[in-house]
Amino acid sequence: MIVVEPRGNAHGRYGVDAPAVLAGLALGGVAETALAAVLVAVGWAVPAVVLLIGGGMMIIGAALFAHTTLRGKFRVWDAELDRLGLTGSERVLDMGCGRGLVLLKAAARVPGGDATGVDLWTHDQSGNSGEATLANARAEGVADRVALVTADMRGLPFPDATFDLVVSSLAVHNIVDAEGRADAVREALRVLKPGGRLRVADFRNAGRYADVLRECGAADVHVYDLGWRFWYGGPHAKTSMVAATRP
Structure with a gap:
């Protein structure tokens, strides 16, 4: 839907x-x-x-x-999206968009494009629902270019090579099995256009995500620490970013 x-x-x-x-x-x-x-x-x-x-x-x-949850991750994602140098006409997908923090920040940067959020609305963010995300899209003034899809990120309902940018923040780890997480990462790469970019932030399994991307032939795959602003209680729960490009 x-x-x-x-x-x-x-x-x-x-x-x-x-x-x-x-x-x-x-x-x-x-x-x-x-x-x-x-x-x-x-x-x-x-x-x-x-x-x-x-x-x-x-x-x-x-x-x-x-x-982290109330301020730090906002600043980190602003910096990450700014570094991408978006032209404003891109198509963006947010896997596990929740209440829309990253989705709507991306939408604000693509006035001539669009941003699609995928979620099952079942995991651990307070008040997580499609209705809350739509309300935030209206509040942020970007609802004209935002769409929400209720779907599982392990089987994205989009054709190959649909998006210029795929993002995900603290979502893939919610898939309980390793193969399911690998499927989600493969799907993210599949729906990227050639030259499209991927950014997945998570506090678990980042190295494995990078391995899966390399196995699938992704280019420019690297993992980097997002710093103390993205610590969920301390360095033991730090968040890393996995970056890649579809050749």
């Missing part, structure tokens, strides 16, 4: 990634810090220090997670 809506003029709402994880980090940190204070009061200094350190690390992790 493809839906296109008219333009709007406000700002979108993009929810929180994995809100249960963020809440767990914050509440766990507060709980450990509070327990440390109790242990200090009863004279158990050593376990109190251990708990205080652990609680502090969880609170820092929660702060980093919140920054």
Whole structure:
């Protein structure tokens, strides 16, 4: 099903990634810090220090997670899309578009093109739905060039060589099996036009995505770290970008 809506003029709402994880980090940190204070009061200094350190690390992790999901990833994707030097007439696909953060940033850069978002609307972003994405498209003033398709990224409903740019942000890892993730990466390359570019950001499996692309004959395949602004709690959950070009 493809839906296109008219333009709007406000700002979108993009929810929180994995809100249960963020809440767990914050509440766990507060709980450990509070327990440390109790242990200090009863004279158990050593376990109190251990708990205080652990609680502090969880609170820092929660702060980093919140920054990434509410601000950091916005800035990172702005920089990534700007570096692509889009002409404004491209056709763009966002695999696993969620509430539309990357989709709509891309749409804003292609006033003479279009941007299509694919999702199943089932995973861990708060308030994830096609209706929320359409509302954001109207709010950002780009709904005239945005379409949404409910589909599985392992079998994209588009002909070969349809898009100039395919993007994906923190979506492919939601596929539970390795072969399914590989299928999604192969599909992304399939629907690219010759010379089209691929950018997949994820905090797991980036090296494997790159291997699959090389096996499929993609050019200019490389993986790079997106920095602390895209940490989901710390460097243990950093996000990497996989870049490639279809020959």
